[in-house]
Amino acid sequence: MNRTVQKSLFFIVKSVRTSPSNFAGKLYAWRGLSTTPDPHTKVCIVGGGPAGFYTAQHIIKGRPDVQVDVYERLPVPFGLVRFGVAPDHPEVKNVINTFTQTAQHERCRFLGNVNVGKDVSVDELRQVYHAVVLSYGAEGNRSLGVPGEHLSGVYSAKDFVGWYNGLPYNRELQPDLSHDTAVILGQGNVAVDVARILLAPLDMLKKTDITQAALDALANSQVRRVLIVGRRGPMQVACTIKELREMVNLPGTQPDMLTDDFHGVNEALKDLPRPRKRLTELMLKALKEQAVKGAHRKWGFRFLRSPLDVLPSADGTRAAAIRLALNKLEGSGDEARAVPTGEVEEVPCGVIISSIGYKSLPIDSAVPFDPRKAIIPNTMGRVQETTGLYCSGWVKRGPTGVIATTMNDSFDTGRVLLQDLDSGAIDLSEARLGAQGIAPLLEKRGVRPVSFSDWEKISGEEVRRGEAQGKPREKMLDVQEMLSVAWS
Known part of the structure; x- marks a missing residue:
């Protein structure tokens, strides 16, 4: 266990002993975090776009004991469905309804405004989750x-x-x-x-x-x-x-x-x-x-x-x-x-x-990356030579296909991960803290996550502004404005 995570565990134990109520108020402000440890298998997904949500959906449906946390660097979810689909194609965006159902599931948690690779490393995630899935897409040109x-x-x-x-x-x-x-x-x-x-x-x-x-x-x-x-x-x-x-x-x-x-x-x-x-x-x-x-x-x-x-x-x-x-x-x-x-x-x-x-870009020096193909080297979604680390979507196969292609690809990764949980390829004997282990790291680094209910405040305000102009929504363009509305 690395020193950063050891410090996090020390922080948790010390805080609970010295001031349980104060600690709980800070650490468990994220929707869905309980003040008592839960027995769930912890899976983390990096990227709140189609690949991330489809992977989460398949894992949650596949096992009743899995808690899935979806990390997204923006305060808003849905990735290219929000930012890539043409504005005159609203029917394509209806898939957001499915993603919302997944995000609102009792065993799913959305953590926006967290930039993995910068605010928290992939190794730090791997220390506190049983499995990590990289689904962060392709942001390069x-x-x-x-x-x-x-x-x-x-x-x-x-x-x-x-x-x-x-x-x-x-x-x-x-x-x-x-x-x-x-x-x-x-x-x-x-x-x-x-x-x-x-x-x-x-x-x-x-x-x-x-x-x-x-x-x-x-x-x-x-x-x-x-x-x-x-x-x-x-x-x-x-x-x-x-x-x-x-x-x-x-x-x-x-x-x-x-x-x-x-x-x-x-x-x-x-x-x-x-x-x-x-x-x-x-x-x-x-x-x-x-x-x-x-x-x-x-x-x-x-x-x-x-x-x-x-x-x-x-x-x-x-x-x-x-x-x-x-x-x-x-x-x-x-x-x-x-x-x-x-x-x-x-x-x-x-x-x-x-x-x-x-073109996908490397997210963290600890993660293998093929610069020629611009993907994470993998076998059926398993990151090569790295137990417990997976990928789905464009960073897995390259930036090709439509949303349905990404859905099938992400289900495939989810299926492989579930197989590894069932077969014992992923060690579940040790309890993992999941988001509880990441919370103190982010707090120390001045990063406050946006929950899905926080996002719903942003969405509601965008819809209100859009209705005033006869549009379905008027999107906020400034991250600080998004955060202000989310935490109002």
């Missing part, structure tokens, strides 16, 4: 790796999405939308979401939980044309048909695509799997109808193109264009590779948004 990508006017899709969805870390982004053309690099669902938000009618967005700051910026936006660029062809596009259909049907817009990009696609249709075939047919239909709409806002895919460099303005201060390599495909289907032809083209644009993927 994948780099384009081209000259000029750090110029003003170039943004990551992760930051741009965080800005319009109210992620506190992105509140100061203030994207410059005073340009006619925006180029989005990447053709997945996030890229299409960003294009749709850039071009959507304001009346449509005003009814969502998009932030007021983003609404104001979009009201003054001069962006009238959005190009969604991918290195491969139409039959490898990464978005889903639902996202594409929303783009095709977006009021006040029309497609702007190049016939040459679809050379040979009609002939290949018959051999495509049904989902891919429907997606491709919808693009072909949009290509055919694009000339008859006459809308003043345009969007379009640009295929077989890869970024070479971002070209600066005359004064060298910001992006003015992007130079693209023209590609050809070698192979077919999902395995087709993009190979440069040697030809290039330049596209004038003042806004460039990189949507080539998120």
Whole structure:
């Protein structure tokens, strides 16, 4: 047992002996902490997003003797469901109801405003929990790796999405939308979401939980044309048909695509799997109808193109264009590779948004991490060579898939952890303190956790502010304001 945890145990014993009532008032202010030790198996989950809550749900349902504590560095739960799902997709956010049921379970506790890796180490958690699951997602950006990508006017899709969805870390982004053309690099669902938000009618967005700051910026936006660029062809596009259909049907817009990009696609249709075939047919239909709409806002895919460099303005201060390599495909289907032809083209644009993927980051030097794959090395969720340490979600498999993918992945990790509890691979003979052992560490370090009932105060205030503007909620952007409301 390390010295820090020994000190914590000494603090607990001394405090109980010298002033039981005073100690109880401080330590057990967290919802659900009892003044008497409980016999539960203690499991800790790091990350209050979909992976964290789905893992917690499966573990709680699997064994009646497990107490699950979910740690989250922000004062608010739900991760990318709150900060990543497009504001005009409220139906996707309904999963929050399921997460809320889990958080309110008598054997689950939410501990927000605790930054694991900074406020408390993973080793300290492992000392007081029987098992620790890392489910903290992917907060990093994948780099384009081209000259000029750090110029003003170039943004990551992760930051741009965080800005319009109210992620506190992105509140100061203030994207410059005073340009006619925006180029989005990447053709997945996030890229299409960003294009749709850039071009959507304001009346449509005003009814969502998009932030007021983003609404104001979009009201003054001069962006009238959005190009969604991918290195491969139409039959490898990464978005889903639902996202594409929303783009095709977006009021006040029309497609702007190049016939040459679809050379040979009609002939290949018959051999495509049904989902891919429907997606491709919808693009072909949009290509055919694009000339008859006459809308003043345009969007379009640009295929077989890869970024070479971002070209600066005359004064060298910001992006003015992007130079693209023209590609050809070698192979077919999902395995087709993009190979440069040697030809290039330049596209004038003042806004460039990189949507080539998120990236997990190491959380603690004590946790193994594969920097090339940007994941925690694991076998079915078991962190390699580390008994009692697990991972789920994007930090386990990489930033791919939708919420349902994360659900299945997290259930798999939960299942493996339960197997280890049942088989004796995790030693349950020694009682663990769980959150009771972390409380004095956090108090000493000046960290006050936010409980789920505290979060409900924040949520209630956001809903109240939203109702005043005809919106489902108006998100708070400042962490200190969140804490003030939570502890009021």
